[in-house]
Amino acid sequence: MKRNVILPLAVGSLLAMLAGCQKASQNEQTPAGGVQTNAAIQKATNAAGATGKVAQAVAAKPKRYPFQAAIEAIDKEKGILTVKFKAGKTWQIQVGKEAKLTKGGQPATLDDAAAGEEIAGLVEELPDGTRRAVSLRFGPKAEESGAASTNAPAPPAPGGGQ
Numbered sequence: 001m002k003r004n005v006i007l008p009l010a011v012g013s014l015l016a017m018l019a020g021c022q023k024a025s026q027n028e029q030t031p032a033g034g035v036q037t038n039a040a041i042q043k044a045t046n047a048a049g050a051t052g053k054v055a056q057a058v059a060a061k062p063k064r065y066p067f068q069a070a071i072e073a074i075d076k077e078k079g080i081l082t083v084k085f086k087a088g089k090t091w092q093i094q095v096g097k098e099a100k101l102t103k104g105g106q107p108a109t110l111d112d113a114a115a116g117e118e119i120a121g122l123v124e125e126l127p128d129g130t131r132r133a134v135s136l137r138f139g140p141k142a143e144e145s146g147a148a149s150t151n152a153p154a155p156p157a158p159g160g161g162q
Contacts, residue, residue, distance in 0.1 A: 062124035064134065067091070071117050071138075076110050081133075083119055091131055093123055099133035105142030113138045 069083040072090060079095045095101070101108040113119070121136035 062126050062132070064122055064124050065131075066120075066122050068118070068120040071113055071115050071119050073115060074110065074113055079110065081110075081113065081119070081136075091123075093131045093133050093136075095133045095136065100135040101133075101138070102136070102142075103138040108138055 067083070067085075069085045069091070071081060072084040073082040075081075081093045081095055082090055083093060084090045095110055101110070101112070103112045117139055119136060119138055120141075122134040123131045124134055125131050
């Protein structure tokens with residue numbers, strides 16, 4: 001008699017657990033692996049006062065890319081550099097006042113750039129596809145101050161007083 005009562009209870013419990021697992025799998029997974037219902041996510045979003053604006057702000061953050069290429073053309077009036085990579089691809093880069101420009105390890109301006117010259121730096125790609133300079137180095141990388149020095153002693157001071 002006990003067997004007839006326990007078996008249907010066990011099967012019923014198992015079916016209830018399976019139904020609960022199936023319902024949970026239809027909900028979104030959080031990055032931590034927990035389960036949140038779509039309603040809970042919507043409620044949290046509305047409570048924060050954002051209805052997609054947060055997602056737009058995150059998506060609007062510019063991506064940054066380091067690069068190394070050669071200067072193909074310079075439009076000083078518009079502040080635009082066209083650079084060409086070894087593979088043949090070209091980029092147009094907007095150079096604004098906020099960009100850090102150097103040449104030979106010293107501060108530089110767009111006037112210091114020359115077509116055909118090596119260029120390296122960091123650009124931001126804006127959501128509209130425009131590339132904006134963050135930092136640019138014109139010409140070859142400057143020698144580090146310690147790399148060019150030798151181990152020879154310094155020459156004596158003028159006047160020779162020892």
